[in-house]
Amino acid sequence: MATLTLNQVVKSFGDTHVIKGVDLEVKDQEFVVFVGPSGCGKSTLLRMIAGLESTSDGDIVIDGQRVNDLGPAERGLAMVFQSYALYPHMTVEDNMGFSLKLAEVSQQERRQKVLDAAKILQLEPLLERKPKALSGGQRQRVAIGRAIVRNPSIFLFDEPLSNLDAALRVQMRIELARLHEELKATMIYVTHDQIEAMTMADKIVVLQGGVVEQVGSPMELYHHPRNRFVAGFIGSPKMNFLKVEAVAGDAQGVEVRVPGGDTVKVPVEGDEVAQGQALELGIRPEHLMLDDQGPLKASVSVIERLGGQTSLYVEMDGDLLTLMVDGDVTHRVGDEIRFGFEPGRAHLFGEQGLALASLERHPLASLTRQDNRAASTAEA
Amino acid sequence: MTTTTTTGDSVKAPVADAGRGASALRAQRRRKFGITLLGWGVALIIFFPIFWMIVTGFKTEAEAIADPSLIFTPTLESYVEVQERADYLKFAWNSVVVSFGSTLLALLIAVPSAYAMAFLPTKRTKGTLLWMLSTKMLPSVGVLVPIYLLFRDFGLLDTRIGLTIVYTLMNLPIVVWMLYTFFKDLPREILEAGRMDGASTFQEVWYLLLPLTLPGIASTGLLSVILSWNEAFWSLNLTTSQAAPLTAYIASFSSPEGLFWAKLSAASTMAIAPILIFGWLTQKQMVRGLTFGAVK
Numbered sequence: 001m002a003t004l005t006l007n008q009v010v011k012s013f014g015d016t017h018v019i020k021g022v023d024l025e026v027k028d029q030e031f032v033v034f035v036g037p038s039g040c041g042k043s044t045l046l047r048m049i050a051g052l053e054s055t056s057d058g059d060i061v062i063d064g065q066r067v068n069d070l071g072p073a074e075r076g077l078a079m080v081f082q083s084y085a086l087y088p089h090m091t092v093e094d095n096m097g098f099s100l101k102l103a104e105v106s107q108q109e110r111r112q113k114v115l116d117a118a119k120i121l122q123l124e125p126l127l128e129r130k131p132k133a134l135s136g137g138q139r140q141r142v143a144i145g146r147a148i149v150r151n152p153s154i155f156l157f158d159e160p161l162s163n164l165d166a167a168l169r170v171q172m173r174i175e176l177a178r179l180h181e182e183l184k185a186t187m188i189y190v191t192h193d194q195i196e197a198m199t200m201a202d203k204i205v206v207l208q209g210g211v212v213e214q215v216g217s218p219m220e221l222y223h224h225p226r227n228r229f230v231a232g233f234i235g236s237p238k239m240n241f242l243k244v245e246a247v248a249g250d251a252q253g254v255e256v257r258v259p260g261g262d263t264v265k266v267p268v269e270g271d272e273v274a275q276g277q278a279l280e281l282g283i284r285p286e287h288l289m290l291d292d293q294g295p296l297k298a299s300v301s302v303i304e305r306l307g308g309q310t311s312l313y314v315e316m317d318g319d320l321l322t323l324m325v326d327g328d329v330t331h332r333v334g335d336e337i338r339f340g341f342e343p344g345r346a347h348l349f350g351e352q353g354l355a356l357a358s359l360e361r362h363p364l365a366s367l368t369r370q371d372n373r374a375a376s377t378a379e380a
Numbered sequence: 381m382t383t384t385t386t387t388g389d390s391v392k393a394p395v396a397d398a399g400r401g402a403s404a405l406r407a408q409r410r411r412k413f414g415i416t417l418l419g420w421g422v423a424l425i426i427f428f429p430i431f432w433m434i435v436t437g438f439k440t441e442a443e444a445i446a447d448p449s450l451i452f453t454p455t456l457e458s459y460v461e462v463q464e465r466a467d468y469l470k471f472a473w474n475s476v477v478v479s480f481g482s483t484l485l486a487l488l489i490a491v492p493s494a495y496a497m498a499f500l501p502t503k504r505t506k507g508t509l510l511w512m513l514s515t516k517m518l519p520s521v522g523v524l525v526p527i528y529l530l531f532r533d534f535g536l537l538d539t540r541i542g543l544t545i546v547y548t549l550m551n552l553p554i555v556v557w558m559l560y561t562f563f564k565d566l567p568r569e570i571l572e573a574g575r576m577d578g579a580s581t582f583q584e585v586w587y588l589l590l591p592l593t594l595p596g597i598a599s600t601g602l603l604s605v606i607l608s609w610n611e612a613f614w615s616l617n618l619t620t621s622q623a624a625p626l627t628a629y630i631a632s633f634s635s636p637e638g639l640f641w642a643k644l645s646a647a648s649t650m651a652i653a654p655i656l657i658f659g660w661l662t663q664k665q666m667v668r669g670l671t672f673g674a675v676k
């Protein structure tokens with residue numbers, strides 16, 4: 001059992017306010033991912049939870065106990081650093097067993113626990129080595145092993161995979177997900193890689209400028225971003241935005257005029273929308289479809305062929321739009337294309353970039369990784 | 381067979397490359413030779429006075445004041461006389477106790493100070509460091525009177541404890557500075573990982589910081605020993621006989637009866653011999669420590 005609650009948590013370094021009142025609820029065994037652009041305060045927030053950084057205001061509560069004034073070790077957490085932070089003068093075994101040594105655990109028991117953790121991570125052949133003699137991926141596994149040995153109530157990871165090459169990153173990502181299942185531990189994971197966030201998280205926390213922009217399951221953030229920032233941050237390639245004008249709005253949706261003059265009715269709550277109001281239409285590249293009858297028209301300026309898929313970049317009203325289309329399209333640069341989208345796939349953003357709520361909730365919006373697994377075992 | 385089919389271009393290219401490589405190599409070798417020569421020159425200039433002192437120690441007094449010459453019959457006469465006039469071992473023991481004692485004391489004070497400055501800095505840390513260093517710019521003689529009076533009133537004159545205290549204070553700024561830079565080079569996360577693992581501040585220092593910065597600490601200690609060993613101003617002013625170290629021993633041979641070059645040289649050679657040997661034995665460590673940050 002390990003839960004974490006953040007209550008209006010604030011962090012200031014002198015006059016710099018880095019974390020500006022964060023509320024968060026982390027459930028037992030949940031895998032929570034903090035994402036956000038560089039400098040938004042992800043690491044700072046994680047370090048505050050760890051106890052490495054003091055809290056300027058608000059409460060950090062672990063398992064119902066306020067821990068603001070407890071030291072890092074007393075909070076019973078373990079952290080994996082981006083730079084691994086292994087002890088360079090100790091062997092892998094001593095690195096992993098250091099916390100137990102400090103806790104005055106007998107040498108025999110210590111060895112047993114280190115061996116258990118080493119087995120989970122396939123580190124047994126490396127136990128006698130010093131960190132210098134390990135590859136990046138092996139060092140990362142030792143750092144994770146060191147965390148496992150402590151048997152912490154919550155694991156904290158600060159961009160643990162960002163120093164690894166792409167292939168290893170995918171492998172470690174899967175390994176971490178497996179570890180999460182195996183250890184049944186609560187994990188908080190910081191990354192700026194939104195693929196890691198989407199694939200690993202039960203719950204994603206999107207941060208910007210020290211403020212939580214949205215908290216939700218990956219599918220919820222993808223299908224129901226609360227504002228323009230989250231919409232643009234989650235999903236790759238980035239969502240396209242088009243300036244549009246509201247023609248009419250009611251409870252059934254909002255009718256907008258797209259560049260080119262056609263109107264489209266987007267199924268979002270439109271009671272508040274006034275005629276003539278400037279809005280922004282957001283459509284993901286994968287939801288734009290080539291369509292000779294489509295409402296949008298532009299000429300292709302760049303083509304990127306990925307094999308299975310092709311990205312078409314078109315210019316429209318000075319904005320560059322991206323279309324993810326079938327890999328076998330035969331278009332060339334300079335071709336005029338017409339394209340459109342399913343109105344239900346589109347998003348509308350009003351004042352201050354806030355999204356107008358969809359009329360219908362996406363069926364997968366509440367899906368978690370646990371659900372994925374349940375479904376697959378049911379099928380099998 | 382294949383070589384005959386290669387085109388002219390691809391044959392010529394490597395040859396041209398080799399030519400360029402050879403001339404570059406020659407230039408590099410010439411530069412290396414020049415630098416080596418320069419290095420030897422500087423080393424000889426630095427070493428010459430020491431060499432002359434050692435040579436003079438083996439001459440008779442008459443030879444020593446005669447025209448400089450390298451042709452003479454070596455004699456231990458001066459050494460014997462020097463030893464008759466003063467007990468070398470007593471002075472040497474004082475030097476050992478005071479320089480190692482003050483170094484140990486300075487390290488004991490400097491490790492926590494440098495830890496605090498490196499890992500828990502405040503707005504004033506930089507200022508404090510600069511202020512500490514600035515005390516080294518003050519000529520020692522400027523504080524001679526107050527220190528002398530303090531020593532007199534506390535009964536510290538001509539005691540090894542007194543001299544140890546002065547040397548500790550004298551070297552402390554440098555020792556703190558050096559440790560500070562070595563500590564600062566250590567990635568913070570390693571200590572933070574230790575703290576997550578449950579290490580107390582003491583355990584953090586003992587199990588992580590000290591072992592990881594040992595080369596730096598060792599070279600700092602060596603430098604402090606050498607500086608204390610060679611210090612003359614305070615030892616001459618604050619000691620007379622009981623606690624006098626080797627620097628005072630040398631000075632005692634430039635006596636009112638006149639200068640005796642051979643005896644002075646013999647005494648000086650004996651005074652610097654231990655630290656010279658010590659420095660030579662530890663030079664690898666010194667260099668490694670002083671370039672610790674650069675080559676890590």
Ligand SMILES: Nc1ncnc2c1ncn2[C@@H]1O[C@H](COP(=O)(O)OP(=O)(O)OP(=O)(O)O)[C@@H](O)[C@H]1O
Pocket residue numbers: 013016018036037038039040041042043044045192
């Ligand atoms: N000790 C400090 N003093 C002053 N400002 C700090 C301090 N530590 C961090 N900051 C500031 O706080 C902000 C958030 O930093 P943080 O390291 O949490 O960002 P991050 O989201 O982890 O970014 P990245 O993705 O680049 O790691 C930054 O603007 C940084 O400059």
Ligand SMILES: [Mg+2]
Pocket residue numbers: 042043044
């Ligand atoms: Mg960070």
